[in-house]
Amino acid sequence: xxxxxxxxxxxxxxxxxxxxxxxxxxxxxxxxxxxxxxxxxxxxxxxxxxxxxxxxxxxxxxxxxxxxxxxxxxxxxxxxxxxxxxxxxxxxxxxxxxxxxxxxxxxxxxxxxxxxxxxxxxxxxxxxxxxxxxxxxxxxxxxxxxxxxxxxxxxxxxxxxxxxxxxxxxxxxxxxxxxxxxxxxxxxxxxxxxxxxxxxxxxxxxxxxxxxxxxxxxxxxxx
Amino acid sequence: xxxxxxxxxxxxxxxxxxxxxxxxxxxxxxxxxxxxxxxxxxxxxxxxxxxxxxxxxxxxxxxxxxxxxxxxxxxxxxxxxxxxxxxxxxxxxxxxxxxxxxxxxxxxxxxxxxxxxxxxxxxxxxxxxxxxxxxxxxxxxxxxxxxxxxxxxxxxxxxxxxxxxxxxxxxxxxxxxxxxxxxxxxxxxxxxxxxxxxxxxxxxxxxxxxxxxxxxxxxxxxxxxxxxxxxxxxxxxxxxxxxxxxxxxxxxxxxxxxxxxxxxxxxxxx
Numbered sequence: 001x002x003x004x005x006x007x008x009x010x011x012x013x014x015x016x017x018x019x020x021x022x023x024x025x026x027x028x029x030x031x032x033x034x035x036x037x038x039x040x041x042x043x044x045x046x047x048x049x050x051x052x053x054x055x056x057x058x059x060x061x062x063x064x065x066x067x068x069x070x071x072x073x074x075x076x077x078x079x080x081x082x083x084x085x086x087x088x089x090x091x092x093x094x095x096x097x098x099x100x101x102x103x104x105x106x107x108x109x110x111x112x113x114x115x116x117x118x119x120x121x122x123x124x125x126x127x128x129x130x131x132x133x134x135x136x137x138x139x140x141x142x143x144x145x146x147x148x149x150x151x152x153x154x155x156x157x158x159x160x161x162x163x164x165x166x167x168x169x170x171x172x173x174x175x176x177x178x179x180x181x182x183x184x185x186x187x188x189x190x191x192x193x194x195x196x197x198x199x200x201x202x203x204x205x206x207x208x209x210x211x212x213x214x215x216x217x218x219x220x221x222x223x
Numbered sequence: 224x225x226x227x228x229x230x231x232x233x234x235x236x237x238x239x240x241x242x243x244x245x246x247x248x249x250x251x252x253x254x255x256x257x258x259x260x261x262x263x264x265x266x267x268x269x270x271x272x273x274x275x276x277x278x279x280x281x282x283x284x285x286x287x288x289x290x291x292x293x294x295x296x297x298x299x300x301x302x303x304x305x306x307x308x309x310x311x312x313x314x315x316x317x318x319x320x321x322x323x324x325x326x327x328x329x330x331x332x333x334x335x336x337x338x339x340x341x342x343x344x345x346x347x348x349x350x351x352x353x354x355x356x357x358x359x360x361x362x363x364x365x366x367x368x369x370x371x372x373x374x375x376x377x378x379x380x381x382x383x384x385x386x387x388x389x390x391x392x393x394x395x396x397x398x399x400x401x402x403x404x405x406x407x408x409x410x411x412x413x414x415x416x417x418x419x420x421x422x423x424x425x426x427x428x429x430x431x432x433x434x435x436x437x438x439x440x441x442x443x444x445x446x447x448x449x450x451x452x453x454x455x456x457x458x459x460x461x462x463x464x465x466x467x468x469x470x471x472x473x474x475x476x477x478x479x480x481x482x483x484x485x486x487x488x489x490x491x492x493x
Contacts, residue, residue: 008342009313011267011271053392103305103350106350107353165316201423
């Protein structure tokens with residue numbers, strides 16, 4: 001089940017606030033994207049397909065330990081392959097499509113969902129991947145980046161919901177505990193699953209896709 | 224692990240709806256995008272316990288769905304699939320917010336129930352509006368409308384490319400899924416391990432396909448941007464649609480229309 005904040009869920013001031021927070025990141029991502037595609041026009045189509053791949057990934061149902069079905073966010077793999085600023089734009093478009101085509105998430109909550117899934121998730125993934133890479137344990141770096149990006153996404157979502165809906169008794173803290181508990185049940189096992197899945201994809205790319213990975217390096221360098 | 228068959232079908236279906244020819248479909252995409260934006264802002268701007276004032280807004284999706292000849296069953300299914308989030312997160316409200324709110328003489332209800340109902344109603348209204356916008360307009364026309372409304376070109380181009388490739392990739396993923404199922408007889412090879420390697424293969428196919436498509440587009444004279452269709456001016460019908468609905472939404476936001484109608488029906492004064 002998609003765990004983006006649903007359409008119409010956030011009160012207007014909070015929806016507007018998260019839109020405002022997401023905009024600078026989106027603008028930085030757009031500038032980065034404009035520069036990349038100006039210098040390497042051939043990457044324009046590749047980025048479009050990369051976004052489509054992220055969408056496909058997010059439409060993928062994977063079994064969760066809790067018995068329910070959930071889907072990966074794709075932010076970890078996306079950030080590792082395409083870099084965090086490009087991933088902000090691609091993630092934003094993916095969220096937009098999910099909202100209007102699949103009714104996952106929403107237009108009014110797009111800003112909030114972008115901050116959690118297209119800004120914080122990729123930044124966490126990128127930072128962890130880059131920090132762990134010098135240790136030489138690439139698979140561990142990929143696993144940790146994907147799993148923790150997933151967790152970070154849902155921690156931010158829980159904070160966003162707790163800020164918007166503080167409990168009548170206990171305020172923000174009680175509300176955060178409530179939303180955190182809801183997410184912990186489904187998202188901790190899912191984060192581990194997504195980490196493992198990302199390592200499998202990474203192994204496949206390492207084994208059979210060296211030239212393609214070099215092309216993706218080009219996006220990194222320009223990022 | 225199951226790949227994206229259901230979502231691929233959902234995309235194809237919504238794309239098919241957008242190709243219909245009705246009065247709503249013929250309206251300019253800009254008018255529909257802007258009217259939907261006003262609708263969304265008005266609906267989410269109500270206080271958290273508002274239920275009755277939201278009811279007049281139901282009129283908009285009902286009118287658009289019926290004039291656009293969109294099946295209610297399809298809309299209901301999409302809303303039902305997406306509703307667990309709203310239900311799951313909102314259901315705890317009655318436990319956390321138990322302050323009594325009078326709703327009729329001698330009758331009160333926990334404020335949490337009102338906020339829960341309000342959340343569900345808002346979710347249904349805004350999600351329906353977004354789905355109906357795409358089903359009556361189509362994503363390519365919406366992208367073009369966004370370009371005309373001064374959304375940055377690089378964003379719109381990526382939006383258009385991404386949408387085009389969704390179908391391509393969806394079909395590719397379905398083919399891989401079918402091949403996997405034929406080889407596994409639906410029993411083995413459906414776990415995480417095979418799924419991960421399938422995804423890796425899908426990504427490599429994606430990249431190879433991007434290269435082939437780029438080469439083909441270059442041969443056909445592609446210069447880096449998808450050329451926008453020449454914009455047409457908004458007609459009187461587009462303006463009536465946009466201004467009419469926007470005014471109605473703003474009135475419903477400011478005036479308690481539901482309450483007034485209720486008093487009119489039961490004959491009491493507000």
